[in-house]
Amino acid sequence: MRFYDATPQYDLTYSDVFLVPNSSEVGSRLRVDLATGDVTGMTMPIVSANMNAVTGPRLAAAMARRGGLGVLPQDLDDDALVASAQWVKQRSPRFQSPFVVDPDLTVAEARRILPPAEGHAFVVQREGGELVGVLPARVLARSLDDARLGDLVHGDQPVLQLSEVPDNATLFNRLHEADIEVAAVLDGDQVLGTVSQKQAMRSTVYTPNLDAQGRLRVAAAIGINGDVAGRAHRLIEAGVDVLVVDTAHGHQHQMLDALRQVREVSDDHAVVAGNVVTAQGVEDLVSSGANLVKVGVGPGAMCTTRMMTAVGRPQFSAVLEAARTAREIGAGVWADGGVRYPRDVALALAAGANAVMIGSWLAGTVESPGEVERDASGRLFKRNYGMASSKAVAGRFAKLSPLEQARKAIFSEGISDSKLYIDPLTPSAEDILDQITAGVRSAATYAGAGTLAEFRERATVGIQSAAGYEEGRALPESW
DSSP states (O other): OEESSSOOSSOOOGGGEEEEOOOOOOOOGGGOBOOOOSTTOOSSOEEEOOOTTTOOHHHHHHHHHTTOEEEEOTTSOHHHHHHHHHHHHTSOSSSBOOEEEOTTOBHHHHHHHSOSOTTOEEEEEOTTSOEEEEEEGGGGGGSOTTOBHHHHOOSSOOEEEGGGOSSHHHHHHHHHHTTOSEEEEEETTEEEEEEEHHHHHHTTTOOOOBOTTSOBOOEEEEOSSSOHHHHHHHHHHTTOOEEEEEOSSOSSHHHHHHHHHHHHHOSSSEEEEEEEOSHHHHHHHHHTTOSEEEEOSSOSTTOOHHHHHOOOOOHHHHHHHHHHHHHHTTOEEEEESOOOSHHHHHHHHHTTOSEEEEOHHHHTSTTSSSOOEEOTTSOEEEEEOOTTSHHHHHHHTTTSOHHHHHHHHTTOOSOSOEEEEOOSSSOSHHHHHHHHHHHHHHHHHHHTOSBHHHHHHHOEEEEOOHHHHHHTSOOSSOO
16 A cells, blocks of 8 residues: 555544545456455455444354354353354354244234344244244334234245255345245255345355355454453364454553463464554564454444543554554454444555454344334334443443442443444345445455455555545535
């Protein structure tokens, strides 16, 4: 990457910069290879953050199915974290993880699990495993609250056997020709998942992130306190592919010690550590065992660190410096936080990031954890909160004495409750991934790059005023 004019003398945010188009021979955006080329195996450079309200097993599976990676949060106890990782490993790499429900579930209860979104469905199944049918989620919008889902299943059911759809093009054509909105896919009597026409199309565009056994890859986070080595061992035994050693202030001796403990458990497992914002921080974490370093202090939508402490750094400059240092010593970085639009993701990758970690952007989706709620105006949402907020702190230290909990709460930072509204047009994490990757692929073609490595080399970045940034924003209404 190079600057279009003079190198700036001050740190920059994503909003401060823009990409300048170059001469390009890349004819099709679909030809752009988004693989990160690192130890994570990602074919798409997007990671979901290890936040309780963002990444659960369902979202982690969806991320890997489209080539990215989901990081399960460290606040889960060992048994729950292991069970979540194993659940991801058991999901289909081709089909959406099914929402399997009992026939007696009411519509009111079902709406808390899944909004009435087109292209999504419940698999209604009796306790013994007998399939009752497939119920499109959109049916919930016109059904009575006390109606049972089993009573709403009627007629011929959209069910496909795996042997009928050997490849994704055939799968799409079968759904399209029969005008099926969403179908369940079975292997014999076993439900593998559900699939819509759009999801089948996506499978012809994205390449899943799979381990050596052909299973979805998954990451899990470890804190720097407690039995670090023991948790790392249990997660590796459970099949976790990437360990993320995580704390808000990553450039500290306790982090370096935690990394050394992880490396005593495994010499060759993929390890990410953070967060830092300086070249020295990258060097120290890599020298202690990290393959990749998470970069970002304070840019996240739920984070108040900069306003509380004045600590942090504008994210574009932090990623730029950290990525250059990482490449020099054979490592890489994840840009963690601060992205609001696909342009920001493209800029982070242009600055040298291997991948971009996203939190709040994914929190209000079908696949994220948490119940679907409805506000006074009828809009659907899920709740989100920062991982250093008082709500997160209360959960993390629930086993401490009341006095120690109260002392910990003094130092909480971040937003404890935020409503992330579910967009009825793009309710799924996969819809958001479509938007992001479309923007990144287009940005690469403007730079004349066919791979992420070429994008990092060829990207030309300019600096703009606030008015320049505003000029690039779309106007939803006439001026």
